[in-house]
Amino acid sequence: MSGRKGNNEGVDEGGREMLLLVKGAQQVVRVAGAGERVKLGASMGDLAIISATQHDGVSIAVQQDGKIAWVGPDSEVGAKFPGARWGRVVEACGRAVVPGLVDAHTHPVWAGDRVHEFALKVAGASYLEVHEAGGGINYTVEQTRAASEDHLLNLLLPRLTRMATAGTTLAECKSGYGLEVETELKMLRVLERARPLAPLTISSTFCGAHSVPKGLSAEAATRLVVEQQLPAVVEARDKGQVAVDSIDVFCESGVFNVAQTRTILEAGRRHGLRLNFHADELTPLAGAEMGASLGAEAMSHLEEISEEGVRAMAKAGSVAVLLPTTALVLRLPLPPARAMIQAGVPVALGSDFNPNAFCLSMPLVMHLACVMMRLSPNEALTAATLHAAHALGKAHQHGSIEPGKMADLVIIDAPRWDHLVYQLGGNDHVITHVIRAGKVIHERHN
Ligand SMILES: [Zn+2]
Incomplete structure (x- = not known):
């Protein structure tokens, strides 16, 4: 291993070992709030979605301990993690990503x-x-x-x-x-x-x-x-x-x-x-x-x-x-x-x-x-x-896509996440990847 350890914000000058990069997503549905653990009343429907622009998809960077380091535009990954070595790169290919x-x-x-x-x-x-x-x-x-x-x-x-x-x-x-x-x-x-x-x-x-x-x-x-x-x-x-x-x-x-x-x-x-x-x-x-x-x-x-x-x-x-x-x-x-x-x-x-x-x-x-x-x-x-x-008392680690939480992710085979709910009983096909703590635990092979 070479390179210096990254700081808390995931910025690194020396090439850091990283577990996973999910890139090219059309939507990253974070279900995050401003530090809140629950979304009450009308805010329950606010999913805090980050969407791709015409030229830029959305990436999720996962550090070695399986936690999310950063979520942002594909074009900024290089500047945020210069020289990083990614254990695995998953191309989301314009699909939507939701929390596990x-x-x-x-x-x-x-x-x-x-x-x-x-x-x-x-x-x-x-x-x-x-x-x-x-x-x-x-x-x-x-x-x-x-x-x-x-x-x-x-x-x-x-x-x-x-x-x-x-x-x-x-x-x-x-x-x-x-x-x-x-x-x-x-x-x-x-x-x-x-x-x-x-x-x-x-x-x-x-x-x-x-x-x-x-x-x-x-x-x-x-x-x-x-x-x-x-x-x-x-x-x-x-x-x-x-x-x-x-x-x-x-x-x-x-x-x-x-x-x-x-x-x-x-x-x-x-x-x-x-x-x-x-x-x-x-x-x-x-x-x-x-x-x-x-x-x-x-x-x-x-x-x-x-x-x-x-x-x-x-x-x-x-x-x-x-x-x-x-x-x-x-x-x-x-x-x-x-x-x-x-x-x-x-x-x-x-x-x-x-x-x-x-x-x-x-x-x-x-x-x-x-x-x-x-x-x-x-x-x-x-x-x-x-x-x-x-x-379950686990919202500090699970349940939303936010830096510091475990990288539990589901990639949906559609540009809009709600195909997951809309396609009745179709989840075997509508899900392409399931990721737990930054490791791909299920991948559709077709
Ligand atoms: Zn029961």
Whole structure:
């Protein structure tokens, strides 16, 4: 290696080793604000796009640590990085570049799919009827408890790869199909083993209160989560065996009520976990109001949130993680997305990938959010990048194209980025490159 180290602004006189240069883009959709981490109200639709001029495309320079060093006109790269040696140059060829997509809600570690339930649901069986016919979450719990760690890992990795192929570079991944100490820890260990092997970044969530185990009361299950599962997870975390960012509870009628959910969340908070839970999905329980009172960082679903709950979330700054696939599959009423945005709630999106809603594609989720929940395409992109990263406490590193953040990028095979949302289910073709931390993790070969 020769040459002097560049300064913080990326200007260098001596020829610096750089990881990646993306050049010739028609649009770089930064989704950036003036240092803000969320875009509230009308600003949610402001994507801070840098467009090419007639003679000059847009470049993104990535330094060796995988972070963005600079974004600007192609013609200024030479002056900014004189003599730089680029590990790789990706020609964007007049295409659009958006931030890597962030999936704020997934349940990807499980064995035993539920394809056999699909016909039942289409024929009109409710979530509860499927459950009573021996299907639903209990079936997944049995299969996941019986599966080895290796088997679960082998099932998980291709799912994460499919997410990444569709543009996801950061995903929240929950445990929650064990409902007892051993399997919950097994699921978190599987996520830990996946971390260096997966093409995307993982944020782990402990979701031992995903359901009440068969034969137990919710009260007894609450005690087991607080007195057994959580301490075991925290111990494993403190020993460096698993990283866990958040705690999740399925707050629902017939599952964990609001008081039990609060008890579990407060216990998680005492151990430094972020609060990110399922609220007001099937029944209006005022779960959002309770979550806001605890300062929960994020709440998911919210199909049945009250007006008071919307106001409380806006005040608390809690991110609403909306999941259009679940509403579609279970034919639920839709959450009041427009009212949330108007009230100043930061709205994010997640795939809710799980055996009940087998969707690994955030572009499809964004499309559904637009059509079903009336987000504008711009708002859907902010929801699936910056706001989803904020829901996971990762907006300082992910979710927008800004110097200092990780170079997580998706190149769209069109001069306008919104083809990503417009081409329904077409993301396999509309994406040419997915880049994570400056490394190309997916490239279309045609
Ligand atoms: Zn979920």
